[in-house]
Amino acid sequence: MKILVIGNGGREHAIAWKVSLSENVEKVYCAPGNGGMAIENKCENVALDTTPKLLEFAKKENIDLTIVGPEVKLVEGIVDVFKENGLKIFGPGKAAAQLEGSKSFSKDFMKKYGVKTAAYEVFQDVELAKKYAKDAEYPLVVKADGLAAGKGVVICSSYSEAESALNEFMVDDVFKGSGKTVVLEEFLDGVEASILSITDGNVIIPFISAKDHKQIFDNDEGPNTGGMGAIAPNPYCTPEVLKEFDEKILMPTLEGIKKENMDYCGIIFFGIMITKKGTYLLEYNVRMGDPETQAVLPLLISDFTEIILSAIDGKLKDIKIQWKKEAACCLVLASGGYPLKYETGREIKIKNNKSKVFAAGAIEDKGVLKTSGGRVLALVNTAKTLDEAIKATYNDVKNVEFDNMYFRKDIGTLYK
Numbered sequence: 001m002k003i004l005v006i007g008n009g010g011r012e013h014a015i016a017w018k019v020s021l022s023e024n025v026e027k028v029y030c031a032p033g034n035g036g037m038a039i040e041n042k043c044e045n046v047a048l049d050t051t052p053k054l055l056e057f058a059k060k061e062n063i064d065l066t067i068v069g070p071e072v073k074l075v076e077g078i079v080d081v082f083k084e085n086g087l088k089i090f091g092p093g094k095a096a097a098q099l100e101g102s103k104s105f106s107k108d109f110m111k112k113y114g115v116k117t118a119a120y121e122v123f124q125d126v127e128l129a130k131k132y133a134k135d136a137e138y139p140l141v142v143k144a145d146g147l148a149a150g151k152g153v154v155i156c157s158s159y160s161e162a163e164s165a166l167n168e169f170m171v172d173d174v175f176k177g178s179g180k181t182v183v184l185e186e187f188l189d190g191v192e193a194s195i196l197s198i199t200d201g202n203v204i205i206p207f208i209s210a211k212d213h214k215q216i217f218d219n220d221e222g223p224n225t226g227g228m229g230a231i232a233p234n235p236y237c238t239p240e241v242l243k244e245f246d247e248k249i250l251m252p253t254l255e256g257i258k259k260e261n262m263d264y265c266g267i268i269f270f271g272i273m274i275t276k277k278g279t280y281l282l283e284y285n286v287r288m289g290d291p292e293t294q295a296v297l298p299l300l301i302s303d304f305t306e307i308i309l310s311a312i313d314g315k316l317k318d319i320k321i322q323w324k325k326e327a328a329c330c331l332v333l334a335s336g337g338y339p340l341k342y343e344t345g346r347e348i349k350i351k352n353n354k355s356k357v358f359a360a361g362a363i364e365d366k367g368v369l370k371t372s373g374g375r376v377l378a379l380v381n382t383a384k385t386l387d388e389a390i391k392a393t394y395n396d397v398k399n400v401e402f403d404n405m406y407f408r409k410d411i412g413t414l415y416k
């Protein structure tokens with residue numbers, strides 16, 4: 001089989017690596033890929049990014065399966081285009097991708113199908129939104145409706161903060177259309193978990209739970225990033241939490257997908273909040289998480305390519321997904337200054353490394369690996385216990401070197 005993986009992050013490196021391990025896979029093209037994917041066994045980067053170019057390539061090379069990493073392409077509708085051309089592609093169609101592409105759409109879907117989620121109101125008129133915010137309880141969560149590269153959520157502790165966020169989103173239009181509609185939402189106090197799952201539209205199977213570490217600094221301080229590390233399974237996901245997740249979130253979601261006749265064969269990522277009042281759904285993502293994927297996939301025993309093909313053939317009901325009875329730790333090594341200003345083009349040296357390395361903001365330049373982004377690499381280890389996985393990962397940091405390397409020292413520490 002020839003597979004095409006679309007994307008260039010750590011998540012896509014992990015996906016390309018995992019599918020490359022299948023015996024039936026002969027070649028994995030990565031579009032555009034990164035410096036780590038370039039040297040992964042069976043993998044080759046191709047410098048393509050637009051949907052028409054990807055389609056042309058997939059047809060010309062007789063690609064057997066395309067896997068889409070990032071949400072933007074899914075929301076744009078790449079799946080519909082590939083399917084219309086008779087190509088196999090893994091991911092939801094454009095209409096179903098609105099579960100991530102529009103927060104008002106996804107909240108209305110949750111409400112309609114009884115998925116447990118925070119109370120909310122949707123506004124298109126800034127004055128009405130401000131009026132509602134004036135009388136609301138604080139903290140209040142202000143969310144831009146559309147995609148905003150992870151920057152569209154503000155937790156406001158007072159009306160004046162909410163007013164500024166509403167002005168930025170709705171009047172100044174900082175997200176170029178994505179914030180013209182807003183969702184104002186009840187604040188939930190608790191701990192977060194990420195649960196990826198796979199569905200073929202009839203059956204949904206959750207993966208091992210994971211925990212992201214979003215803030216840049218230790219003790220969960222500082223601004224949010226794309227994720228500074230992850231562990232799996234998530235220690236807060238007790239059997240009770242998972243039972244409630246199954247009954248109040250997972251199953252009602254599947255019910256909604258069926259009833260709405262959604263074209264959904266792909267990954268659904270549930271971002272949940274575990275609170276004293278129970279477990280709530282914060283959001284859906286219609287793709288795998290980054291860096292959750294880098295922690296979760298190394299724990300998968302079953303053949304990932306076969307699982308994806310079963311989903312595409314509508315045969316998920318026939319398979320059982322097996323996981324290692326171990327824990328994983330993924331540590332992101334970033335360029336100093338990220339998520340604000342940082343330098344790129346620095347040489348990366350890796351020696352005597354024992355961890356699995358997934359590249360993100362790293363490119364190959366004339367045979368030399370160089371930094372090209374904020375989150376540069378991730379080191380991942382699995383072990384019998386989480387402590388061992390954490391220790392093995394941190395032990396390996398000394399084997400990676402680039403100027404101004406920054407990483408959190410506390411991945412895996414639980415604060416609540």
Ligand code: AMP
Binds near residue numbers: 186187189283
């Ligand atoms: P979202 O894009 O909806 O997942 O929001 C991004 C982040 O904002 C989440 O991962 C949470 O940390 C936080 N967040 C979103 N909604 C809420 C809420 N209702 N209560 C508390 N925190 C929230």
Ligand code: GLY
Binds near residue numbers: 212285290
């Ligand atoms: N780690 C969060 C996300 O991928 O959205």
